Amino acid sequence: MRAPPSDLPIVFDQVSLQAGEVAILRGVSMVLRPGAPTALIGPNGAGKTTLIRLAASLMVPTSGRVTWGGKPGTDGARFAVVFQRPVMLRRSAAANVAYALPRCPAGERRLRTNELLLQVGLAHLAQRPARRLSGGEQQRLALARALAREPEVLFLDEPTASLDPASTKTVEDVIRTAAASGTKIVIATQNLGQARRLAADVSFMLRGRVHEVGAAEQFFHAPQTAEAAAFLNGDLVV
Amino acid sequence: MPKTRVQNSMSAIDLLLGGDPALYAIVRLSLIVSLAATALAAIVALPFGAMLGLTRFPGRAGVIVVLNACMGLPPVVVGLAIYLLLSRSGPLGFLGILFTPQAMILAQALLVFPIIAALTRQTVEDVWSEYRDELMALRVAPFRRVATLLWDARFSLITALLAGFGRAAAEVGTVIIVGGNIDGFTRVMTTAIALETSKGDLPLALGLGLVLIGLIIMINALAWGVRRFGEARAG
Numbered sequence: 001m002r003a004p005p006s007d008l009p010i011v012f013d014q015v016s017l018q019a020g021e022v023a024i025l026r027g028v029s030m031v032l033r034p035g036a037p038t039a040l041i042g043p044n045g046a047g048k049t050t051l052i053r054l055a056a057s058l059m060v061p062t063s064g065r066v067t068w069g070g071k072p073g074t075d076g077a078r079f080a081v082v083f084q085r086p087v088m089l090r091r092s093a094a095a096n097v098a099y100a101l102p103r104c105p106a107g108e109r110r111l112r113t114n115e116l117l118l119q120v121g122l123a124h125l126a127q128r129p130a131r132r133l134s135g136g137e138q139q140r141l142a143l144a145r146a147l148a149r150e151p152e153v154l155f156l157d158e159p160t161a162s163l164d165p166a167s168t169k170t171v172e173d174v175i176r177t178a179a180a181s182g183t184k185i186v187i188a189t190q191n192l193g194q195a196r197r198l199a200a201d202v203s204f205m206l207r208g209r210v211h212e213v214g215a216a217e218q219f220f221h222a223p224q225t226a227e228a229a230a231f232l233n234g235d236l237v238v
Numbered sequence: 239m240p241k242t243r244v245q246n247s248m249s250a251i252d253l254l255l256g257g258d259p260a261l262y263a264i265v266r267l268s269l270i271v272s273l274a275a276t277a278l279a280a281i282v283a284l285p286f287g288a289m290l291g292l293t294r295f296p297g298r299a300g301v302i303v304v305l306n307a308c309m310g311l312p313p314v315v316v317g318l319a320i321y322l323l324l325s326r327s328g329p330l331g332f333l334g335i336l337f338t339p340q341a342m343i344l345a346q347a348l349l350v351f352p353i354i355a356a357l358t359r360q361t362v363e364d365v366w367s368e369y370r371d372e373l374m375a376l377r378v379a380p381f382r383r384v385a386t387l388l389w390d391a392r393f394s395l396i397t398a399l400l401a402g403f404g405r406a407a408a409e410v411g412t413v414i415i416v417g418g419n420i421d422g423f424t425r426v427m428t429t430a431i432a433l434e435t436s437k438g439d440l441p442l443a444l445g446l447g448l449v450l451i452g453l454i455i456m457i458n459a460l461a462w463g464v465r466r467f468g469e470a471r472a473g
Contacts, residue, residue, distance in 0.1 A: 058371055081375040087368060090390040090472050099386075100376055129473025149376070 007069045007077050007152050008034045008184060010055055015064035017050055017208075024050050026208040027064065032153070036200030037175070037185035039216065041192065043237055046205040048188035049084070052155045055186075056081050080151035084158040086142030088130035093122055093141050096130045100148035116144040119177070121170050136167030143174055147183075154178060156187040160194065172198060192232065196220055204228045206237060253445040260422075261442065265449055268426040271339055271413070272406040275346030276354075280399055283351045287358025287398075288384045292366055302359065308352035317415030320345040324416065337418040342426070345412040350402040357398035358388075365391045393465045393472075400461050407454055 010032040017025040025047045032038055032055075040048040053059045054066055057074040058081075068077045080100075089096050097113045104112060117123045120140040125133060130141060139159060146154060156175065160168040175198060179185045189195055195202060195216065202219040204212040204227075212219065212228045223229045231237045253261050290301065322328050324336040324344075335341045365387050373383050388395065410428035417424035419433060427450045434443035 053371070056375055058374055079375075081371075083371060083375075087372040088473075089386065090392075102382070129471065131473030145376075 007079075008032070009069070010153065011067045011070075012051070012054075013065050013067070015051075015054060015061045015066060017047075017054065017059065018062040023208055025054070025061070028208070028210050029064075030203055030210050030213060032184065032186055034184055037179050037187060037198050038201040038203065039195035039199035040186065040188040040203050040205055041190065041195050041231075042205035042211075043190065043231065045207075047208045048205055049157050050208075051205070052081065052157055052186065052188055055079075056155060077153070078149070078151050079153040079155065080146035080149045081155045082139070082142045082146045082157065082159050084161055086138060086145075088133070088138055088141065090131060091129070092127050093117065093130050093133065093137075094126040096141055097144050097148050100145045112148065116148055117141075119147070120144045120174055136163045136170075139163060140167065140170060140174070143171060147174070147178060151183055153184045153186060156185065156189075158189055158191075159187065160189075160191065168194075192220075204231065206231075253441060254449065258445075261445060261449070263422065264425055264427055264430050264446065265453070267339065267424075268407065268428070268450070269453065271342045271346060271426055272403060272409075274343045275406045276350055276399060276403045278343060278347040279350040279354055279402055283354035283402075284358050284388055284395065285384060287355040288362040288388050290355070291359040291362035292380070292383060292387070302356075305352050305356045305359070309356055311349060311352065313349060313409055313411035314415065316349050317345055317412035320348065320412070320416045336416060337420060337424060339417070339424055341416040342413045342424060345416045346406040346409055349409060349412060350406050353405055354398050354402045357401060358395060361391050361394045361398065362387045365394075393469055396461050396465050400458055403457060404454060407450065 012028050012030045015025055015028045016023065028047070028051065040051060042048055050059065054061055055074075056079060057066075065072055068074055089099055091099075094113050094117065097116050098109050101109045101112055114123065114126070117126050120143055122133075122137060122140055122144065125137065130138065133141060143156075143159070154175075159175075160171050163171065172194065175185055175187070179198075185198070187195070187198060199216045202212075202214060202216045203210050204219065204223075204225070206227050212223060212225050214224070219228065220232065223232055227237055290298070290305070320341065321336065323330045324333065324341055325331055326336075335344075362384075366383075369387065369390070373386065378386065408428065410432055413419075413424070413426055414429045414432070417426070417429065419425050419429040425433075427446045431443045431446045431450070434440070434446070
């Protein structure tokens, strides 16, 4: 079952976030529309994670607002978040996925859990305590748990930052499958290769602002701003 | 001629090894009262402490300060309050449980409640800071959050329960007021130790003291084992 189309677009309207005297986000305005994956790219401290947290109502902006399908807040919105360091509940891998299916009848929940674990390549570790899994396995488990919610929007915050290439490929394959089935993927990453492989749109962020927005192909071949060009060139952009 | 300390200790061991029925009745009642009081307190204190750890409301800091302060409640004052409540002319006098083990359980539960609640609050708050984003992103309902945090902090909360049990098992002032230290009915280890010492029957007092310490060590060892086993299984 898909969410009503009214959940998208997500609109950031002049969103700012101040922590003491530090401006984390400065008047960000952008729109996340249905369709192919969007990558939020930029150096550390650019505000990518904060943007995701604001979209998911995990933080409240100092000024401006975020709307989902024209409505403020995330009430009723179908989304899920995979964090850079996901928290594993103190139970088995299967129970971690089942936790995200509280309203499912028991039999259906078991089936769905098994499907999701299979999808992320963890079926053989279903009964292993989640906290005993490796970093890559935990990230895949977090992805399975997020997908259990059948989100219309899936936010991924540096989902493969500390993973080996094999785990990265598994995670990216699952992301592609989710995107192909209609889930809007919003991925924050510093990994330009990953952004190239996955994203159709790119928002380049720097110092709490969105500097450039555009189609991925155009952005990577002909960036419009000097900062974006420098970042793509591997220069330190501060 | 008065007995030496060594002779007293030997007599205490004789009583223990000889399976003295009076000694064992006292030990049994002590265990029942302390475990029941800890369980009763835990049923209320665990969710209360967790809710306090998770919710924000005006005056919360004051509630936490009072709760923490109550960990040091003077047992005789609690005993006196329960005595007044349960005495024939008191508001709960109709229950008719003054000078019974039930009254002792109630009084000990009141003493133990703030210990378990305060330690639970702190533990759950710590776990919540780790889990907050994940549970919020999963849109977990508030009551399910409480259940999740209590379950995931279960091994740490064993320490809170042990602290509560330790307080209950070592308590003397409250139970002597509301229990009356009636031989064969409400006499527990701590009240018996106080009585036997005042009577000069040091072997029984020492025997009870050794048993009390031994039981507390055993229960702590058991809890430690459960915790290690559980952590090994659940990660």
